[in-house]
């Protein structure tokens with residue numbers, strides 16, 4: 001960037017033949033060619049000192065842009081939620097249900113079911129059971145009864161997911177008004 | 190000189206930009222980055238709700254939150270009355286959100302059905318993408334129709350195209366600004382180079398967006414949730430595996446009391462063949478969740494579309510034609526792919542009832558007949574003797590001599606003194622050979638229904654033909670069809686297009702026919718029952734027929 005007007009001068013006639021090329025050859029493939037050639041044309045026109053400093057700057061800017069690209073790639077590909085609990089919301093005509101699968105990994109995991117009525121008040125249910133199934137495979141795992149803890153909170157400690165894949169947990173709520181069911185698709189890794 | 194050079198530079202940069210962008214626009218084809226994926230199609234679904242045969246059309250929702258148009262098409266004989274419609278979101282979601290939880294009624298409306306068949310529409314409202322349920326309540330029962338409100342989805346290549354071209358545009362401005370205002374003109378080459386790179390990204394994205402395979406679709410492939418409908422590319426899903434599911438068991442819960450001439454209502458309970466759990470993932474295929482075929486003891490046929498009233502729980506009703514044993518089959522498609530035929534092992538029994546509920550007469554073979562006041566001509570092309578058998582307008586009586594055994598069946602027929610027989614005698618000019626249709630060879634059955642092209646598409650097609658056989662002699666048709674080796678449902682697609690705006694045309698387009706063609710290869714020789722079905726004047730014409738299929742020369746048909 002230390003170039004002065006003389007640098008501008010000699011390269012200007014140099015442009016004329018280069019710019020003529022893309023004008024005649026209207027093809028997308030040829031576009032980068034005149035660009036790069038004009039850049040390299042411009043460099044030798046400079047003095048040696050400014051050429052060295054240009055090289056340094058070019059190196060710096062390459063490193064900078066590479067770092068920028070790497071950062072972008074990291075930001076894009078960084079795993080978002082690595083192994084945290086899976087939380088899903090669903091509802092039936094009578095209840096709102098929040099299901100937490102504490103460890104969505106192969107093996108056993110606690111499952112918490114938080115049930116409120118439509119107004120948001122904790123629901124009092126007779127039994128709450130959790131029934132895991134792999135719908136594609138046609139595998140059903142042993143159902144678990146969730147035990148009441150705090151108002152509206154039901155927890156089954158050991159729900160077994162015997163393999164990784166797409167599971168579907170059916171929560172069956174038996175209460176004073178009858179039986180309700182809600183299905184929660186979860187991915188077990 | 191200086192001004193000249195400056196102008197030259199500007200024009201060069203402009204030219205490069207122009208060439209690149211033109212190349213992008215030309216090769217990119219569709220402006221995919223502008224709108225994202227098209228937001229779905231109309232859902233056509235036939236529903237046998239009590240005594241009503243309805244076609245419910247859930248129009249595609251263009252914006253969410255936004256209006257949702259629901260049209261209900263009634264048919265001839267549909268009782269007038271009022272329907273209450275409600276829409277309810279049903280999907281699980283990882284986010285709690287501000288919206289009312291799944292399971293709550295978001296919008297409702299009513300529809301007053303007149304006695305005249307046709308359209309009745311109501312506009313409801315949906316507030317989120319994802320799986321929904323449309324409840325159609327006739328006061329006695331509630332049909333719960335699952336549907337999906339799509340989200341506008343931008344595919345990764347579309348996103349790349351969008352970002353690439355936007356960046357190219359921005360860099361172009363920078364380059365121009367530098368050319369005009371910077372003292373060192375070549376500085377503009379940096380943004381210009383960047384612009385070329387960005388445009389290349391855009392072109393690549395635009396090129397790829399047309400061909401990139403879609404991820405498994407929420408609905409057809411995966412259990413829909415709000416998350417996988419909204420962001421199909423970013424939800425975690427299992428590594429691509431076989432998406433199909435176990436087969437379905439159908440339990441027909443027989444009606445408590447069924448007597449001939451009265452309405453019989455029964456339940457179908459669908460369970461998973463591997464886990465025994467209710468099957469609640471049926472897809473709409475050929476415009477229905479379940480295509481139920483019922484055959485009466487004398488060979489009357491009903492083609493009904495049971496309503497979903499709960500998880501894996503369907504209900505349907507019909508007015509039993511006569512007493513005896515009824516055969517039942519259902520066609521369903523589960524999420525993950527594949528249509529399957531469920532044949533009820535039990536069927537159901539209807540006891541004696543009203544005096545007018547008598548068996549139907551034995552139908553004719555090929556040829557001309559009158560069905561519900563419409564002239565219908567059945568003919569055959571193809572088969573063993575190619576063109577020679579294409580006797581359009583030919584006429585045959587069911588008891589065509591030639592095949593031993595036909596006499597026994599027609600002799601045992603209840604067809605006594607039917608007016609159609611008189612008409613048949615008049616037309617009996619050419620008798621087709623009894624062996625003109627041969628097993629193992631593709632045969633086209635042409636049904637000319639009426640004289641003008643006024644058939645309406647029914648279930649998205651010009652016509653449907655149910656084929657059951659080979660049937661043994663002397664057995665009531667209900668019993669015989671229940672154990673028949675072949676039970677087929679043949680489609681006549683003809684000119685019905687499904688790629689219009691919103692998908693297929695609905696039944697208000699009466700422009701098809703009059704001849705509908707069904708091509709089928711009868712796998713085994715023997716006597717078959719056929720029922721050709723098409724829609725005309727908002728009413729389903731069902732044409733029963735008997736067809737004898739011969740053994741090919743040189744033995745059995747190819748396996």
Ligand SMILES: [Cu+2]
Pocket residue numbers: 477479480481492493494648
């Ligand atoms: Cu059907």
